[in-house]
Amino acid sequence: MAPQRNPRSRKLRIATTLCAAVVVGAGAGAGLTGWTAPAPAAQEAARDVRAVAAAPSDVRAVAAAPSPSPDPFEDLTADEIADRAVTATQSATSLRMSGRIVSDGQPLDIDFSVNDKNQCTGRVKVEGGTAELRQADKITYMKGDEKFWRASMTSQGMPEAQIDATIELLKGRWLKITPGQEGSEDLSGVCDLTSLLAELDKDPEERRGLTRGPDAEVEETPVATLVKKKTDGGTTPDTTPDTTTPDTTTVSVSQKGKPYILKIVKTGGEEPGTMLLSDYDKPVKVVVPPADETVDISKLEQATPV
Incomplete structure (x- = not known):
């Protein structure tokens, strides 16, 4: 019988790519579909990650609000506003x-x-568990609580004894992944702001056909709302019209200062969600964990069941 492949490193690699799927997948999951396409690594990670949590919330459009006077987009079509929003957002140095x-x-x-x-810093919650992720000097640090690691590894079929041993090794510590190590390639694009924003303009034709909805506010900033509805399927001669719920994307564009994208709401379809974009061009401070609080990913091979 051929020897079985040890699944430990692969399983932990998949767990660490969760953050890659989250960050890059923000485009697809939160309403950038039609404006962008997730990178291949994120698509692969998203297929591997399976987490059960509460039903999505806050997928409502922003509340209506008076438009500023004068309206900075008064003479522009919705598609032209979208063009300006993409250009402005791509110019950001941070967000x-x-x-x-x-x-x-x-x-x-x-x-x-x-x-x-x-450089990046942040956190993700899944199935009641929380993980923090930091990246600086091309080195990624990830620290999850027990619920996070257990949910991530269980969803990938990792043996219970192996999960317990790995959690014990990682307890209170940051998993450190350097370039060239297993998992580093999947996480390499997490903090690449230029690549993330370049996806906004990957296929300009996909964001055509927008309509302008009621003006609104996002965190007290006046915005123009751009709406696109897309229904899979459609109608053909001699067939019953498709009654699939429209996949609706609402993008809120700042009417104050640069026309940054401030909010994206997607309803209908299989990937609803809400994403706020804020803190444009503000410093991002990344605190590198002390060496004695980190565990190199290569050490995971030492996590053996008792």
């Missing part, structure tokens, strides 16, 4: 993403700040 996204019916809560120097 914060927070909210809830859903992939394959599995909710993930994130709060993440990233800059154009490949």
